[in-house]
Amino acid sequence: MDVTAPAHRLSAAVSAASRLLPARTALRLRADAAGLTVAGRDPDLTVRFDCPATTHTDGEVAVPAAPLAETLKMLGAEPVRVVVEGSRLALRLDQARFALPVLPSVVESPASELPQVSEVDGHVFASALRIVAGTAAKDDPLPLFTGVRVQAGDGELTLTASDRYRMAVARLPLRSPGALDVLVPAALLTEAARQARGVVGLHSGPGRFGLSWAGGLVGTAVLDAGFLSEEAIPSGAVDTIVTLDADALAAAVRRVGVYAEDRRVLTLEVGDTQVRLASARQDTGEAEETLKADVSGGRTSPSFQARYLLDALGAFTGERVVLSIQPGMRACVLRAAETGEVALTYYLMPMLAR
Structure with missing residues (x-):
């Protein structure tokens, strides 16, 4: 096998395959008139990435993935010559040469193409x-x-x-x-x-x-x-609906969460036209913050783990979010006030407040 490829494009293909495959899995490089293909497989997984290249001699070779990926990452964008030299696969540049061991060839049955x-x-x-x-x-x-x-x-x-x-x-x-x-x-x-x-x-x-x-x-x-x-997940018992800016609520969760106990649980107290976030910690004090909101239905005070609430709100960045709150320990349902190309529904379980 003898092929010339842009080092950064080959590095991207090799790194992508390496991240997906288990450690110590060999990669197979195949060169033909169409260019260079980087592939690998184990019993559960098959990956293949193409890389533009000029092929001088067709061929296929198996090499260890980790040193190949590490070497290519350091080569920049210049062309690299990839050529089999006996029991080594050489990576050649104008002023440098790196050689990896060629692994024994394993006859593999071709992976069936999934429809x-x-x-x-x-x-x-x-x-x-x-x-x-x-x-x-x-x-x-x-x-x-x-x-x-x-x-x-x-x-x-x-x-x-x-x-x-x-x-x-x-x-x-x-x-x-x-x-x-x-x-x-x-x-x-x-x-x-x-x-x-x-x-x-x-x-x-x-x-x-x-x-x-x-x-x-x-x-x-x-x-x-x-x-x-x-x-x-039961979601038909909603008795309170709160609509407000997701980013503003997320920022308040971060600030008030500093004062939460070890479980990082916050209480969301729903009023007539606002929501009040509150938390307390015996050794650092307490915090509360109030945000304007559109509220319909009954008044309630569910508690949520701060990091889970932040994750949920992060899915609605830049939008107004609707919280459909159910009584007791039933899930709170979050949706965007205005649905875009992706319709997202996020269910968040409340926590027991101490």
């Missing part, structure tokens, strides 16, 4: 996913709480995630009709969507899900999606 079921705008998808995936658990003995449920049907894509204490549901338009219902590991899906550009294809097959875009492909095994559902 594409629909398409979505990549930027809108990544923006919605960033919010929804933030409510998934980072580590949980029940895998369903570490995933994002991806459902397609009736012309829209629905993304759902929850860590038991909160749930986010985003609905966005599909570019083409299709049917899909899978639960995908949240961290993997977020990283894959971050790499995607332009129109993103949604793929599905038995036990697998995939994303594709111009120059990239990620396919993964899926989790059991059956139990993660918005319908499982």
Whole structure:
């Protein structure tokens, strides 16, 4: 194999593949008339990224991912010559040469292409996913709480995630009709969507899900999606509706939260035309702040964990947010006052105030 490629473009492809794959996974570089392809796989995951290149000699080689990624990151934007020299893969520049060991060739059965079921705008998808995936658990003995449920049907894509204490549901338009219902590991899906550009294809097959875009492909095994559902959260007992500026409320939460106890729980006292945030800590004192708001329904005083409330409000930055408050320990439902291209619903469980 002998190929010349821009070092920064090759670095981006190698880094993207390395972030998605488990540590110590080898990368396969393949050069042909179309350019250079960086690929890797394990039993659950397949990734492929294309890199523009001038191919002098076709070929394919496997190399360790970590040293290749670290070396390329330091080379800048100049062209790099990537050539097999015996048992080494050499990276050649005008004044430097770096050589990595060529790993034994492993005969792999080609990954079956997952059929594409629909398409979505990549930027809108990544923006919605960033919010929804933030409510998934980072580590949980029940895998369903570490995933994002991806459902397609009736012309829209629905993304759902929850860590038991909160749930986010985003609905966005599909570019083409299709049917899909899978639960995908949240961290993997977020990283894959971050790499995607332009129109993103949604793929599905038995036990697998995939994303594709111009120059990239990620396919993964899926989790059991059956139990993660918005319908499982009662939301029909709303007795108080509060509408106010999300950024103003978030700023007040940050200030008042300084005085909260170790659990960082704040009380939101709803009045006739305002809401009052209050917290107290025995060793530092107490704080309260009042914000104007549009209020309808009964008066109530739910309490929330500050960081969860901030996460929820962050999804509505720059907007007015509607808080539909239910009595007792039922979820508070947050939505934007004016729905945009993405319809987001955020469920936040209240906390018991001390």
